[in-house]
Amino acid sequence: MGGLAPSVEALPLPGAAEATTPLGGVQVGRGLVTPATSRGGRATRDAARWRPSLFDILLAGVVAALSLYSFMERASLFFDTPDGPVQATLPDVRGAVQVLAGSVALVWRRSAPGLVLAVTVALAVTRDAEHYPVTPLPYVVLVAMYTVAQRWPLRRSGVAVVVTSLCLGAGAVMLLDPALDDEPFVEVVAVVTAWALGRGVQSRQVRSQLLEERAALLEASALQRSHEQAALSELAVARERASLARELHDVVASNVSVIVAQAAAARLRPGAPVEHSQSMATVESLGRQTLDDLRHLVGVLHTSPEDGMTPRALPRLEELGPLVDRVTSAGSPVTLTVTGVWRELAPAVELNAYRIVQESLTNVLKHAPGVAVRVSLDYGSDLLHIVVTDTGTGSDATSSGGSGLFGMRQRAALVGGFLHAGPGPNGGWVVDARIPIGTQTAPRGDG
Structure with missing residues (x-):
């Protein structure tokens, strides 16, 4: 009853990067928990999945030492029952092996959180059924429940916490009288608390990842808007150039065309002096050359592809x-x-x-x-x-x-x-x- 605070301090708090590690066939990513779909390189992933981390090994050792100490310390306790005080089954090698087995299972709590939780609950209920001393708190079950809540989606972890609470409560009732002892109630409250802590960590990790993705989306959106603005600026310049080309053509080409036409008419006028005809021919030739240069300039300025304008070669x-x-x-x-x-x-x-x-x-x-x-x-x-x-x-x-x-x-x-x-x-x-x-x-x- 007084051991609740130490058990909470011993719970692992994985980093945010662990939220995207495949565990038990699920992945936490993009703010959702979705089934893992990649099938390539399954053997490599499986080998890495079952490789325990140093932190989990140390955590399992600490929980094993704490559980064994509680297991041995309660060997001499007597429990009040309606039939009188009863001494629990004395600790032996078999009970100690059960405690150690549950602690060792925590080494793979990230790889298979559901399986680890099932093993630890089964071992705890088995010890209760065999009338072994009840520990102040089921430490291995609490750590396993925290991991399930932190790794699994809400619905699955909610079912897991309900089933675990019922199993531990039923196991404690086998040995204790709820009317005389509060051990069953304490175990249920501790399991629910561990589940709530795991859910809180998962929510924080998901929220952090969503914020990172939102920042990335905003950055991509800003980059896209800058590209769009650059494209719009280029389009505006192209339109201005096309407008300038049209104005240049309308203002200059029309007048030059009139000059060329009048020069041609004057050159062909009957009775005109030879010198006059030659001068008009020169004016007509220069006017036509000017029109060619003007069309070339318009072709350079006018960048609209639908016009199909092909600028002539530059003079050399x-x-x-x-x-x-x-x-x-x-x-x-x-x-x-x-x-x-x-x-x-x-x-x-x-x-x-x-x-x-x-x-x-x-x-x-x-x-x-x-x-x-x-x-x-x-x-x-x-x-x-x-x-x-x-x-x-x-x-x-x-x-x-x-x-x-x-x-x-x-x-x-x-x-x-x-x-x-x-x-x-x-x-x-x-x-x-x-x-x-x-x-x-x-x-x-x-x-």
């Missing part, structure tokens, strides 16, 4: 010939000179170098129409040198306040080079660009 230096011909036909004769080994360069270098020459020739048509232009390309071992020289006055290129020169400098800087533009020493205007190229690719076959 090998296309300078048609550009020179167009400018020459517009009235400004152009001479193109290439030195060094003409080879294919990086796409960015090819594009920006082409645009620098194109912008330089456009400036000539705008500010000094009709003057002669010389374009020089020098392919060095690690440098592309571009020089565009005209024979104009050298004063109109900077007077319009346009952004052509600034754009050319940006293009040269974009590929690691630099550009200088200004009046030439002998008059006219000079654009001098130097772009590093390194050893990009093999020489062209037509060099």
Whole structure:
């Protein structure tokens, strides 16, 4: 009766990690107790399942010592019965073996909690039936009941505690009179208390695991939301680019198309002077080229896959010939000179170098129409040198306040080079660009 506190202190309190260990065909995981379903590697799992832990071995030793001491200490007790005082059966080897057997069974309490509980209850009831001294508390049964409550689901453990209480109470009544002794009542209360402790530990473990899973779910949800926001941002950018492409096409392409149509009509007008027809042809050609470049830009900006737009290839230096011909036909004769080994360069270098020459020739048509232009390309071992020289006055290129020169400098800087533009020493205007190229690719076959 006074031994209740020591027995509770001796009960094991497994860690939370044990809540997911398969025991007796069940698993505690994700806040539920579910049947174990994995069948692969059964032999390995069974071997590990029946391997006792050091803690359980030490616990069994402590419980065995405590039970044997109580068993021996009560050997000389007399119990009051309606027929008078009766001395219990004296301790002997057989009774001691029963006590030790129940204690040794606790070594496998995690592996087979139900079986261990059945063995300990059967041994306790057997000792009561044989009129062995009743211990202050059934220590082995309490530990086994705690383990069952901590490992089994509520319904199964509830049935186990009811059956165990009835069995121990009936066994104690065989030897004691409930009207004179409170031993049966104490045993039942102790068993129920051990069951409640086990249920509390299981609830705490399940709650901790649920909190961990909830934290993991919240983290996964936050990560998913960040991915969704990134996707929405990309979609918004794509839509903005598509809208910009449509606006660019609607505003510029319409006007340029009208210019091309009017130039074509003026070129075909009967009785028009030859020079006038050639100028209109040049305007028409440049307008169509502008429309092609505009469609290319729209194709780059417009990323909607349903449009089926395939951007044309980016212009390269090998296309300078048609550009020179167009400018020459517009009235400004152009001479193109290439030195060094003409080879294919990086796409960015090819594009920006082409645009620098194109912008330089456009400036000539705008500010000094009709003057002669010389374009020089020098392919060095690690440098592309571009020089565009005209024979104009050298004063109109900077007077319009346009952004052509600034754009050319940006293009040269974009590929690691630099550009200088200004009046030439002998008059006219000079654009001098130097772009590093390194050893990009093999020489062209037509060099």
